[in-house]
Amino acid sequence: MTISYNWLSKYLPKAIEPEKLAVILTAIGLEVEKVSTFETIPGGLAGIIVGEVLTCEPHPNADKLKITTVNVGAEQPLQIVCGAQNVAAGQKVVVAPVGVTIHPFNGEPVTMKVAKIRGLESHGMICAEDEIGVGTSHAGIIVLTTDAKPGTPAATLFETYQDVIFEIGLTPNRMDAMSHLGVAKDVCAYLSHHQKKEVKVKLPYQNSFKVDNKELPINVLIENEEACPRYSGITISGVKVGPSPSWLKNSLQAIGIRSINNVVDVTNFILHETGQPLHAFDVKAIKNQTVIVKTLPAQTSFITLDGKERKLLPNDLMICNGAGEPMCIAGVFGGAESGVNEATTNVFLESACFNPTYIRKTSVAHQLRTEAATRFEKGVDISGTVQVLKRAALLIKEVAGGTISSDIVDVYPNPLSKNEIALKYHYLKKLSGKNYHPDTIKRILTALGFEVVKEGIDEIRLAVPFNKPDITLPADVVEEILRIDGLDNIDIPATITITPASETLGFKHQLQQKLANYLAGQGYHEIVTNSITNSQYYSEKTLQHTVAMLNSLSADLNVMRPSMLETGLEIIAYNLNRKNNKLRLFEFGKTYFSNEVGKYVETEHLSLYLTGKITDDNWQHKNKPADFYEAKGIATAILQWCGINELQWKQDASNPQALKICSGKKQLGSVEVVPHEITSKFDIKQTVCFIDFDFNMLLQSNANLSITYKEVPKFPAVQRDLALVVPNNTDYQMLENIVQKLKLNKLKHMHVFDVFENEKLGNNKKSVAINFTFLDEEKTLTDKQIDAMMQTLMQAFEQEAQALIRK
Template sequence: MRVPLSWLREMVAVDLPVERLVTVLDELGLAVESVTSVGEGLDGVVVAEVREIGPVPGADRIRLVSVDAGADEAVQVVCGAWNFEVGDRVPLATVGTVLPGGMAIARRRLRGVESNGMLCAPDELGLPGGHDGILVLSGGATPGTALAEAMGLQPDVVLELEVNANRPDASCVLGVARDLAAKLDLRLRPPEPVVLLSDDARSVGEGVVDVEDTEVCGLFLARVLTDVVVRPSPPWVANRLTLAGMRPINNVVDASNYVMLELGVPNHAYDRARLPGGALRVRSARPGESLLTLDGVERRFEPGDCLICDAEDTPVGIAGVMGGASSEIGEATTEVLLEAAWWEPRAIARTSKRLQLRTEASSRFERGCDPEAIDLAVARFCQLLADDGAAGPIGEALDVRTPALPAPAVVRLRTARANALLGTALSDDEVRGHLDSLGFVTSALGGDGVCEVRVPSWRPDSALEVDVIEEVARLHGYGHITRTVPRSPQTGSLTSRQRRRRQARAVLVGAGCSEAWTPTFLAASLLERLGLSRADAVRVANPLVAEEDLLRTALLPGLLGAVAANAAHRNLG
C-alpha cells in the first residue's frame, strides 16, 4: 500500500526524518518496501493535449503524436505507448528537460521522424503507477500549464508498505496513523466530517434497501445525494489518489476511492437514474445469472455468491467485489445512491477467488472491515462532494443491520502469560498502557494481573489472548525484547564406541598422523605383486571396474597406491 507522507501527517503530527520514520514503521510490523520522493525535478514538464495520432513509416510499435503544449504550433513527438486517445491530456517533457531519474530530453530522430520531447509514464516523473503506459491526466488543465501546478504537486514522500493479511486495519492511512500515534505518543487526528442534513433533501426510505441474504450482509448503509455535478476532482484529491497508485476518474468515483484509502471502508456510488426503481436488494445469486461488471467483463454466478440488485431484482453489483456497468456514474449523473456495507469475509473471499477477480474492495472485505467506521466513511464521502460544491442538500441515511454483524471480541489477558511468552518483565500498567494507546479498552479484574480487553472494531484479527499479547510486543518494541535461542529436543547422540573412535582419531591427527581414504576394491594382480594371498579375498559379483573385483584384505595396497599417485603428481606434502 502506498501512503503519501503529507496525507499521513494530516492525521498524526509525526515530524521525524524519513529514515527514522521507516525504522519506526518496520518496528511496528509495517515493513517499508520503498521510499519515493515526488514533486521535484519536474521543471520543463507541461500539460499537453493530444490533437492527432498517426503512424510512423516502417514502424508498427511506435506512433507519431501531435500535441498542443500551449505554443503557437503543435509539437510532434514519437511515442511507443498506446493507452491514450485524441483529446486526452498527457505530460510532455519538453526538449532540455532533465527528469527526476536523470534522463535528459533532447530532440531526436526515430525512423527518420523528428521527435521534439517525450510523453511521460508515471515512473519517469517519479510518481507511483509504473511504466505500463503514459500518464493520462484527469481534469481540463490548459495546455502548457506546468504539470506540478496542474496536479497540485508539492514535494512529498510516498512510502510503500507491506501490509500483512492479519492487519486489515493497516490497509488505510488512518490505520497507519493510529499505529504511529500509539508508538510515538502523539495525538491521533482522524477526519471529523460534518454533514449538514436538510429537511428539503431526499432521505432513503424504508423500502429502498432490502437485505435478504442476512448471512453475508451484516450492515448496509445507504444515502441519497441530489443535485450532483460530475466533473474532474479538485487537484489535491486527484494528486493524492495518483500518489497512492490510483487513477483519478471523476469527482464522485474519486471521492469513493479516497474514502476507501483514507478510512479503509470500500463503498460504491450508483447513478440512481440508471437504477430501476431507485432501490437496492441484497440476495444470494441464482444459477445462470450474469452481470457485465465495470471492467467490461460478463461474469456468471453460482449460489453462494452475494449480489446487489435493483428494484426489479436484476443484478447491478457483486457484493464486496465490483459494481456493474449498468448503473455506472457518468457525466449525466445528477442523483447518487451511495452504499457502504459490512460483508462476511469468507463469503467475499470465496466469490473473489472463484471469479478470479481480486479488487481493492475485495482485498479489504475478505480481511475484515471496520463496521463502526461505515457512518464516518459515508459522511466523509458527502463532505468531499459538498465542500467542492458538487452535491446539493443531503438527507437522512438508512442503516440496516442483521445478525451476521459480529459483536466486539472480549479477551481475558494475564500479565504473567504475556511476560512468559515475550521474555519480559512488564508491569500490569505497562501492558494496559500499550493496549489502551492502540484503542483496546482494558479493565482490571482483581489485583492478580488479569484484565479484560475489549478489542476495537477495526481489529477483527485479535480474537485470542496470544493475539493481544502480540500487540503488546509491537508497542513495547521487539528490539527491547532480549533475544533467546530456543532449545530443541535432543533426538539422538553418539554411542560410546563412536565417541572413542573420534577421540582416537583426534589424538592421532594431533600427533602428526595423516588419515587416508583408500579404495575398498582391488585387482588380483596388485595383491600378487605385494605377496599377499588372493585366496582369502571375497570376490564381488558386479564390480564397478572389471579388474577390481576383490574386496581388500589389507590396507597396504591402497596406501602404497596413494603414495604412488601423489608422487606422480609431485604432491609430496
C-alpha cells in the first residue's frame, strides 16, 4: 500500500519527520518497505532562477546563436550562448547557472558546466519548457512577466509539488490501515502510549453539512440484504464536471492514482483517505428515481466502464435502476452507461457496505481487481458510510460546485452490534511474555477505538470497533497491544526453559525422507511445484476429468493438475533457458481427478525428471545424455530400495517409449521418454525422461518388507556367459520370464552385458549376451552341476524364444 507523507501529516496533530515516521510505522506493524520522493516537476527546479537579458548580440562564429549577458541577481551578469530564436534584450527568462542539474521532459538529468561554444564561453543556459520539465514545448525559451525579479527561485513561479511516499507491506488482515486516516489513528495510538498523554487524530469531517434542497430525492431498495447490509446515498445537482484543482491532482498522483475529473477524483480521494469506497452515478441513468440492490439472472449482459461486455454470474450483486437495468457491479466496477462524464450535471453518490464473500467471488470470477473490491472483500467500517458520505458531498461542492439536493438516504435494515471480547490479564502475560498494568492496557485499546464494556480484577471486556473486522479472538487483542507497545519492548529473560521436542515420524514420512535422502545422494535435487496449473497443457479428453478452479486468479492457473509431468517440465524449461542443462529432479506431490461434480480423488506421487548429460565431458571420454535406460535403472534401484524385487515391465500402448512398472497385479508406476509433442509446448529441445511412481503403492509394498540377515557365503559364486541369437522384437523381460519359470534355486542373478546386431546374424536378428551368477550356500558348485543348469537354460531359450545358441 502507498501512503503520502504530506497527506498523512494533515491528520496528525504535529508533523513528524519522514525518517522518524518510517520507524514508527514499522514498529506498529505497518512495515515500510520503501521510501521515495514524488515531484510533479522532477528536481523541483532546485537552483534554477529568474534572469533578465541585458544584451543580446549575434554570435560572431555562428549564424543561429546569440551572445547574451544575463542579470541573475549576482554582482556580475552571466555570459550565456543561446540558440533560441525568440531571445531578446529586456526579457525576463529562466536560467540554469553552472552547477545546477536540470531534468528535461524527455531524457536524462544534465548538470550545467562552463561550456565553450564556437569559441566563446557560456556560463549556464536560458531554458525552454521541456528542458526543465515544466512542459513539452521546445519552440523557444520561456519568457516571464516583466515583474519577475532576477535571482528569484523559479520554483516560486511554477506550481511544484514534492512529497515523500511510503510503500507499506500491509498484511492481509489489516483492513483498518488501508487508508491515510487508518494509518494516522495507529500513529496517534503509538504516540499516546509512548508519550503518556492523549494524542488525537485531526479528523477531516466537518459540522457544516446541510441539505440545500430536496429537489432530486432517490429511493433505495435492497432486495439482497445478506449481500448488502447497508446502503447510503445522496444527490448533488448542478455540478460542473471538469479538471480537478492542483491539490487534489497532486494528492492522487503522488500515490499513483491518475486524475480523471473532479467528481471521480473526489471518490478516489475519499477511498484513500477513509478506506470507504464510493461510487458516483449520473442521475440520468437512474430511471424512476430508484436504486435497487439485487442479483440478476445468470448470463445477463453488462457493459462495464472499460467498454467490455461481461456475462453476469448468479451471485453477482448489482446496483440497478428503477427499471431493473444494471448500472454497476456492486463494490467492484461501474457501468459504461451510468458513470460520470463531461455532460453530467446531477450526481447520485453511493456509500455502502457489501458482503466480503460476494465481492471476492465476483472480483475473482471477472478478474476485476479494483481498489474498491480489495477493500470490500476485507470488510469496511459499516458504521461510517453516512459520515463519509457527508465528507464526500462537501468536497464535491467545493471542487465541482452544485447543491445538495436530497436528504441522505440510509437503508440499514439489520443494524449490527459490536463484537465483544473478554481479555484475561494472565492470558495477555502468557502470550506476550510481559506484565502490563491494566491502565496501560486500557490506554492502548481506547486509543485504537476499542470501547471498555466492563473492567474486572483479572480481565477487561471490550467492544471491538467496526473498522477492525479481523479482531475476533483474545489473541487478536493481544497482538494489538503488542504492536502499539512495540515488540522491541518485550523483556528477554535471563534464562529460558525449553522442553526438547520429540517428534516421531509416521511410516509414510519415514519412507519419504529415506527416499529423498537416497535420491539426493544420487545427485538429484528436490523440487516443489504448484498443484494449480494451466488447463492449456491438457487435451480435451483429459480435461473431462480434471478438477477446475472455481475462483482461479488467472487463466494460467485454473485447474488442479491431473499429472505431475507438466509442472515438472515448467521447471526444466526455466532451467534450460538459463543454461542449466544437466538436470536430475524429483518431487513428492499430488494429482487430482474427478469422475463427477463433488467427487474428487487425490493421488500421491514420487516423480523423477532426467535430462541432459549424465556427467560432464572429460579428457578420457565423451559423455552421453540421459536416456530411457538410465531412467529405467534408477527406477529399478528405487524399487529395490523399497524391497520390491519381483518386477514386470510392460509396454505402454499409448507411448512406444514407455514401460509400465508392475509387481504382481499392481501397477507401481511408469518410465517414459516424454514425447516431442509435449516437450515442444515448453520449448524444450532435448530429451526428457520421466519416472512416475504411485507413492501409496510403494508405501504398501514397503510396509510388508521384513529385513533378514544372512551370513556372507563361505563358498564362491560362479559366473557363466551365454550369447543368444533371437528375433529383433524379443525383449529382455521375455527372457527373464523364461528363466524364472525354471526355478533354478542356485541361480542368484542374471543381467545383459551386450547386445549386438549384424547382417551376418540374419535378417531381423540380434545377439543378446547374458551373464549368469550361480551360488550354493552349503557347498562349492561343481562344473557338472553348473553345466547341467546351463544346459537347462539353453534348452528353454531354444524352445520358448526360438533362440540360437552362439558357440
